[in-house]
Amino acid sequence: MDNFTFYSPTYFVFGKGEENNAGHYVKRFGGTKVLIHYGGGSAVRSGLIGRVEKSLEEQGILYVELGGVKPNPRSGLVYEGIDLCRRENVDFILAVGGGSSIDSSKAIAAGVPYDGDFWDFYSGTPITKALPVGTVLTIAAAGSEGSGDSVITREEGMLKRGASGEAIRPVFSILNPELTETLPPYQTACGITDIMAHLFERYFTNTKDVETTDRMIEGLLLAMINEGPKAVKEPGNYQARANIMWAGMMAHNNSCGVGRSQDWASHGIEHELSAKYDCAHGAGLAVVFPAWMKYNYKHDIMRFAQVATRVWGCHMDFSNPENTALAGIEAFRNFLRGIGMPLTFEELGAKEEDIPYMADLATGDGKIGGFVALAKEDVEAIYRLCL
Amino acid sequence: MDNFTFYSPTYFVFGKGEENNAGHYVKRFGGTKVLIHYGGGSAVRSGLIGRVEKSLEEQGILYVELGGVKPNPRSGLVYEGIDLCRRENVDFILAVGGGSSIDSSKAIAAGVPYDGDFWDFYSGTPITKALPVGTVLTIAAAGSEGSGDSVITREEGMLKRGASGEAIRPVFSILNPELTETLPPYQTACGITDIMAHLFERYFTNTKDVETTDRMIEGLLLAMINEGPKAVKEPGNYQARANIMWAGMMAHNNSCGVGRSQDWASHGIEHELSAKYDCAHGAGLAVVFPAWMKYNYKHDIMRFAQVATRVWGCHMDFSNPENTALAGIEAFRNFLRGIGMPLTFEELGAKEEDIPYMADLATGDGKIGGFVALAKEDVEAIYRLCL
Numbered sequence: 001m002d003n004f005t006f007y008s009p010t011y012f013v014f015g016k017g018e019e020n021n022a023g024h025y026v027k028r029f030g031g032t033k034v035l036i037h038y039g040g041g042s043a044v045r046s047g048l049i050g051r052v053e054k055s056l057e058e059q060g061i062l063y064v065e066l067g068g069v070k071p072n073p074r075s076g077l078v079y080e081g082i083d084l085c086r087r088e089n090v091d092f093i094l095a096v097g098g099g100s101s102i103d104s105s106k107a108i109a110a111g112v113p114y115d116g117d118f119w120d121f122y123s124g125t126p127i128t129k130a131l132p133v134g135t136v137l138t139i140a141a142a143g144s145e146g147s148g149d150s151v152i153t154r155e156e157g158m159l160k161r162g163a164s165g166e167a168i169r170p171v172f173s174i175l176n177p178e179l180t181e182t183l184p185p186y187q188t189a190c191g192i193t194d195i196m197a198h199l200f201e202r203y204f205t206n207t208k209d210v211e212t213t214d215r216m217i218e219g220l221l222l223a224m225i226n227e228g229p230k231a232v233k234e235p236g237n238y239q240a241r242a243n244i245m246w247a248g249m250m251a252h253n254n255s256c257g258v259g260r261s262q263d264w265a266s267h268g269i270e271h272e273l274s275a276k277y278d279c280a281h282g283a284g285l286a287v288v289f290p291a292w293m294k295y296n297y298k299h300d301i302m303r304f305a306q307v308a309t310r311v312w313g314c315h316m317d318f319s320n321p322e323n324t325a326l327a328g329i330e331a332f333r334n335f336l337r338g339i340g341m342p343l344t345f346e347e348l349g350a351k352e353e354d355i356p357y358m359a360d361l362a363t364g365d366g367k368i369g370g371f372v373a374l375a376k377e378d379v380e381a382i383y384r385l386c387l
Numbered sequence: 388m389d390n391f392t393f394y395s396p397t398y399f400v401f402g403k404g405e406e407n408n409a410g411h412y413v414k415r416f417g418g419t420k421v422l423i424h425y426g427g428g429s430a431v432r433s434g435l436i437g438r439v440e441k442s443l444e445e446q447g448i449l450y451v452e453l454g455g456v457k458p459n460p461r462s463g464l465v466y467e468g469i470d471l472c473r474r475e476n477v478d479f480i481l482a483v484g485g486g487s488s489i490d491s492s493k494a495i496a497a498g499v500p501y502d503g504d505f506w507d508f509y510s511g512t513p514i515t516k517a518l519p520v521g522t523v524l525t526i527a528a529a530g531s532e533g534s535g536d537s538v539i540t541r542e543e544g545m546l547k548r549g550a551s552g553e554a555i556r557p558v559f560s561i562l563n564p565e566l567t568e569t570l571p572p573y574q575t576a577c578g579i580t581d582i583m584a585h586l587f588e589r590y591f592t593n594t595k596d597v598e599t600t601d602r603m604i605e606g607l608l609l610a611m612i613n614e615g616p617k618a619v620k621e622p623g624n625y626q627a628r629a630n631i632m633w634a635g636m637m638a639h640n641n642s643c644g645v646g647r648s649q650d651w652a653s654h655g656i657e658h659e660l661s662a663k664y665d666c667a668h669g670a671g672l673a674v675v676f677p678a679w680m681k682y683n684y685k686h687d688i689m690r691f692a693q694v695a696t697r698v699w700g701c702h703m704d705f706s707n708p709e710n711t712a713l714a715g716i717e718a719f720r721n722f723l724r725g726i727g728m729p730l731t732f733e734e735l736g737a738k739e740e741d742i743p744y745m746a747d748l749a750t751g752d753g754k755i756g757g758f759v760a761l762a763k764e765d766v767e768a769i770y771r772l773c774l
Contacts, residue, residue, distance in 0.1 A: 001401075001402075001564075001626060001629040001630065001633070002402070003401060003402025003403060003405065004401050004402060005398065005399060005400050005401065006398075006399040006401065007396075007397075007398045007399065008395055008396075009394075009395075009396035010394075011392065011393075011394045012392060012393040012394065013392050014388075014390060014391050014392065014393065014645065014646065015388075015389070015390025015391060015646075016390060018390065177388075208626070209626035209627075209629070209630065210630070211610045211613050211614055211630045212607070212610040212614070212630040212631075212633050212634045212637070213633070214610075215606035215607065215609045215610040216603060216606045216607065216610075216637070217606075218606055219602035219603045219604075219605055219606030219607075220599070220602065220603065220606075222602045223598045223599040223601075223602040223603075226598050227598055227599070239388060239595070239596035240596075242388040242596070242646070243388065243596065243597070243598045243599040244599075246388070246599050246600070246645065246646070247599045250599070250603070250642060255637060255642065258401065258633065259401065259402075259629070259633070
């Protein structure tokens with residue numbers, strides 16, 4: 001295990017009906033004038049936005065609203081949000097939605113007190129100051145409710161980039177699994193894939209002696225394997241939704257990823273797909289991650305055999321562990337297929353001819369990946385495994 | 388899963404040499420005049436206290452010191468600490484040691500700004516205000532470095548009682564596994580037992596549909612089973628120490644215990660043993676917990692069979708799951724024996740004739756335990772299973 005620091009000061013409020021206490025928590029964390037930032041009209045039609053408004057009014061808190069956040073949230077709306085907050089003297093951003101609404105809220109929160117272009121933060125400038133962000137989560141997937149990370153797509157060139165900083169970690173997050181029950185199976189499955197991908201990005205490490213975090217990751221993967229298909233088959237299964245929602249937060253607040261190198265190449269490789277074709281991030285990961293595994297498993301066959309046996313229940317082939325490693329990757333693919341995820345470029349609507357362009361963007365001037373460092377040619381080969 | 392809130396705002400600094408940054412973190416969290424509170428002379432002789440003093444001096448932070456914390460920390464020293472802090476205008480408590488030093492520090496921190504007797508907090512009065520507490524952890528066991536809990540023994544009547552509150556949760560905790568390498572095997576094993584007991588207290592629940600937290604607990608137990616014996620056999624094994632240290636924090640910060648009822652009867656039953664005979668808390672738990680399991684497993688045979696198969700690798704007896712449940716309890720006993728823990732009253736130095744007295748104190752006016760509610764007669768029967 002390597003040295004590390006771990007800091008997760010978000011106040012989590014979990015359970016049925018808790019969105020009705022949003023106003024209470026905004027007040028507790030010092031908000032007096034709020035921007036409610038959300039996505040589509042469904043949050044309005046379902047009455048969720050109305051309940052949040054009411055809870056703010058009960059606490060005497062003023063608010064303005066900005067809807068329209070899209071999956072793979074765009075810089076255009078962030079600029080609009082920053083202008084609105086400055087004009088209205090907003091001092092607290094309340095995200096209502098999934099990872100997209102939360103990431104867009106974080107970008108606005110960092111942009112308001114900053115003199116320059118907020119995109120600087122997504123180009124390497126550290127975030128040192130931001131308005132406080134609270135969240136009412138409606139999709140279990142991104143883990144953004146408990147992380148200091150945000151991913152935004154710049155319309156110009158459809159460039160998808162991330163920013164991180166303690167200042168944009170939510171001060172509170174309200175997690176009501178009921179709010180996820182209206183998600184259609186496909187989106188639910190995308191969320192499950194994203195959560196599992198967050199776990200795998202941490203699992204594939206070159207750091208030795210990481211039994212505790214290995215076991216935590218494996219436990220969370222096992223929970224997703226058990227609960228995920230239930231939520232896809234029965235969208236109204238509260239308990240499955242609840243288990244997935246907590247696993248989604250734990251998968252990405254990094255308590256199971258501390259003290260070890262992590263990979264994250266698959267996320268980079270996927271980002272080019274969702275930027276280019278505007279597909280769901282989880283769907284892109286379902287295509288990319290098994291291909292990444294197939295391309296890289298020989299780097300550490302025993303680690304792949306370990307996850308195959310401990311998580312996928314594969315028989316350990318002691319005379320040829322490579323068989324076990326490959327069986328684990330196949331089990332992951334079968335699982336993804338079972339919950340309705342795409343596994344190929346064709347199913348995703350991606351095109352072979354774009355591969356060189358995407359590989360170029362994904363790798364930029366260097367290599368990506370903490371487990372295996374991938375050059376442009378490697379990323380191209382991984383894309384080709386998705387055909 | 389039940390509704391819950393979860394808040395763990397402690398800043399964790401983990402790894403080699405980090406105690407040399409104690410002053411930096413005291414300053415970051417606003418301390419200007421510190422009480423360094425610790426246990427025996429070994430912390431002084433090893434040079435640890437000297438390194439902490441130096442790091443405070445480098446930041447221009449003043450300090451006073453109070454050593455002498457004993458295992459099962461006493462109220463007398465808490466009163467002394469409160470007086471000292473008031474006299475010296477201390478505004479920050481820095482615990483250097485294990486759970487005892489940290490718990491004693493928390494009691495002092497709550498007592499300083501309180502007009503009444505600090506023991507009120509250990510008799511049910513909520514803690515609303517306390518000086519900030521930081522820790523430099525030297526024993527992986529109690530999980531006090533990441534919790535808002537404290538247990539103190541009042542000399543008068545040797546009454547061992549707990550208090551909880553957000554205000555006494557450490558603002559930062561420095562976890563350097565190197566500092567635990569000098570612990571003798573017996574104390575190491577006591578810590579391992581305590582950590583596993585914290586996990587089992589959460590595992591035995593009547594709440595249904597808790598797959599995510601079940602899997603997290605099982606993962607942490609598996610890590611302890613793998614790493615624990617290594618640290619007992621090779622005290623200088625840094626990596627085993629590191630894995631145990633992080634597991635110890637995760638076992639008790641409650642991220643794996645949220646949304647489910649918990650038991651905690653074994654801790655109550657044990658507290659009377661360590662209060663009466665001044666034995667190590669972990670040693671007392673090694674005697675009590677398997678007996679508690681034997682007495683209560685019929686309440687939910689499948690839960691005991693689940694942990695037996697998932698954690699202890701027992702063969703599932705589908706025709707008679709009770710066999711599997713019992714095999715799991717036996718495996719736990721064998722594990723404890725293997726790391727050198729006592730399993731009986733005799734080995735602990737406890738006496739049969741004290742059973743009625745201890746059962747009386749443990750249950751007070753009512754029943755204890757969230758999994759099975761135990762009356763005085765039940766607790767007596769559990770003590771008798773330890774003979």
